[in-house]
Amino acid sequence: MDWQGGAVVVGAGTAGCAVAAALASLDLDVLVVDAGMDRTRQLAGELMHPSGAADLQALGFQDALRATGAVSVRGFAVVDATEPSDPSTCLLPYGPLGEGVAMEHSALVAALQASLVGRPHVTVWDASRVVRVARNGADGVEVDVLRPDGTEARVAARLLVAADGRASRVRGMLGIEEENVRLSTMSGTLVDASHLPHPGFGHLFVGGPAPVLAYAISADRARVMMDLPTGAEPTTPLREPHYLRALPAGLQAAVTKALAQDRPLASANFTRLPKQVARGSAVLVGDSAGCCHPLSASGMASCTRDALTLAHVLRERGGDIPAALASYALVRRGPQRTRLNLASALYRCFSEASPEMTALRQGIVRYWMRSPAGRDTSMALLSTRESRMWVMSFEYARVVGHSFAALARRLLKGAVPLGTAVRASLGLVRSTLPHVGEAARALFEDAGLRRAAAASGRRSASA
Ligand SMILES: Cc1cc2nc3c(=O)[nH]c(=O)nc-3n(C[C@H](O)[C@H](O)[C@H](O)COP(=O)(O)OP(=O)(O)OC[C@H]3O[C@@H](n4cnc5c(N)ncnc54)[C@H](O)[C@@H]3O)c2cc1C
Structure with missing residues (x-):
């Protein structure tokens, strides 16, 4: 040997x-x-x-x-540019969870x-x-x-x-x-960190065709990661600049220049579950x-x-x-289970153009803007500090509630046709069911886990 x-x-x-x-x-x-x-x-x-x-x-x-040379991260800034002329930003600090690093x-x-x-x-x-x-x-x-x-x-x-x-x-x-689902392609490039609007925060830009992530990874450089369809060339945003639509103008220009100068890094995104x-x-x-x-x-x-x-x-x-x-x-x-469900719910919310996911996107931003407790719970879930599936499902349901409110206001303003609002509402309800199902399964399994742990404790005590 x-x-x-x-x-x-x-x-x-x-x-x-x-x-x-x-x-x-x-x-x-x-x-x-x-x-x-x-x-x-x-x-x-x-x-x-x-x-x-x-x-x-x-x-x-x-x-x-x-x-x-890691830099500290105080939380996330979510910039929603669904209305490009009037983007809104929501800061989600880690707060008592501490500081991350990048x-x-x-x-x-x-x-x-x-x-x-x-x-x-x-x-x-x-x-x-x-x-x-x-x-x-x-x-x-x-x-x-x-x-x-x-x-x-x-x-x-x-x-x-x-x-x-x-x-x-x-x-x-x-x-x-294993189960293996390919989701998309990620293209990543480096820009000067001064282009990020909220220093000390990780950035999520939404409202374009797909989410864009950006973090400072040193005192002066920031990684920008663009989610592209499976199989897309990592330089696709050069030919199709709408992928950068959600970024502020200065950052957009910096990313375009970086993509043209240096070959970006690329990676396939998967869900893989053994x-x-x-x-x-x-x-x-x-x-x-x-x-x-x-x-x-x-x-x-x-x-x-x-x-x-x-x-x-x-x-x-x-x-x-x-x-x-x-x-x-x-x-x-x-x-x-909670981590994987959260990632897939967020990805669907921020990348899918269906009426229900558009409404969910508006609902989640509204929720974060209005509820400090909601911001805290979301960050606890995101940072994996909170890992109970029922908490994630409950949060999802609350976001759906805010989505209905946002949808109703847009309907009254005539910003969305009745048919679309009805389709979105049905889709929102449908999208909640798998999370509720997972939460119920989790409660059932957790009870089994507690029983198994108690039985094993009894075995050890009698040995
Ligand atoms: C685009 C992208 C962005 C991401 N962003 C984030 C982020 O911001 N934050 C975050 O927390 N996570 C992020 N992740 C996820 C994160 O990168 C991974 O969770 C993490 O790197 C996984 O680490 P690992 O040690 O499990 O695997 P890996 O880092 O893949 O390491 C596996 C190692 O195994 C070695 N190896 C493979 N086969 C063999 C073999 N047969 N014998 C010996 N050695 C072998 C390889 O050489 C390698 O060193 C991101 C992932 C992607 C794709």
Whole structure:
């Protein structure tokens, strides 16, 4: 055996680095194997909510975060330019949730990886790729790793953690199936941060054909990400400038210039949902355990949460890995369901041109403008601090209420024909039903979870 120990972590992105640190803090010997992809050409997470930043600090990455030149993020500014002559802005501060951080993705991962090297209990094999899961049973795993010199090494561990991203090959090697829906293409370019109208805030521009996200990722540069139809060229907004319609004139001009000068980064956006997150002595974390549209910027906070959850259940269950992984799957299910539902509801709301989603967009802006408590709850949900599905469903219903009010006012003003208003109303009611269904399912499953936890507590007490 070329290496033998407590855990093999496949992938050293945000999830893999966080998991390695969390497992090492339990005194487990950890081998981190990373294929070493070029992240400077990758468009990925750059804004981390306060919960993710706090988790990384708890895992000992505070110096690493500083090394990235990260800037603080106080919340989100939603700019609605549905009426281009009269755009409205709603500020959604994190408030008591703390501050988020934003930085260049490649700088973040390089700093996290550098911080792992030399930690007690951690061995890193870079430029190495897991090519086979040779064995996966209740007593441990064996995997084959292709080393940079072309040889294969066999390693054995009590636990295998697949942190190999949304296109996870290890997930397939474990025989775990997934649902995979391609949503859109994201094009990302860099502009001078002074063009963003609300310094210190992440920006969401809506009211164009699709949402545009923009964050400062250093003191002077901001990433602007444009959501485009699947398969579109990343430079499409140069030929079809209506994609930039929701941006203020100065930012629009800066983005156009940047697109013409430098090839933008691009990424496909997916919803990917594995059918299981644990099998035998193997577990999925981070994007390999499920990903969604990046509009909610929740992917990295979910990665760090997975790391802490895994460490927590392992500590709780002592050496019983299958029992710990069963707990991990249960504990994670609720928050993950809420995160994925929220991302898909927001994406539909801000990208779909149907009468009901147009009304929902107006309703959500009206809700945020009028309700400070609503703003707080929305930010708690967005930042993953609030993870109860019924809270998300209740918020959705409240937004629908505001949408009806906005629709009625537009109907009275003659701004919308009666037929469209009726279609929008029916569509709004229909769009609420899946969230109510999910909330009911979640309450049912949570009750099951509480019963299972109580039964397991009784078993441990009598053992
Ligand atoms: C356009 C876009 C914008 C986003 N914006 C945000 C945002 O603002 N905020 C946010 O929180 N999230 C955002 N996300 C999501 C975020 O990027 C991801 O949630 C996060 O990067 C996932 O990290 P990970 O560690 O799970 O996977 P990855 O970062 O993909 O890392 C996987 C690692 O596994 C390695 N690997 C793969 N296969 C193997 C193998 N067989 N053997 C060994 N190593 C292997 C790779 O080399 C890689 O290093 C965004 C995503 C996209 C696409």
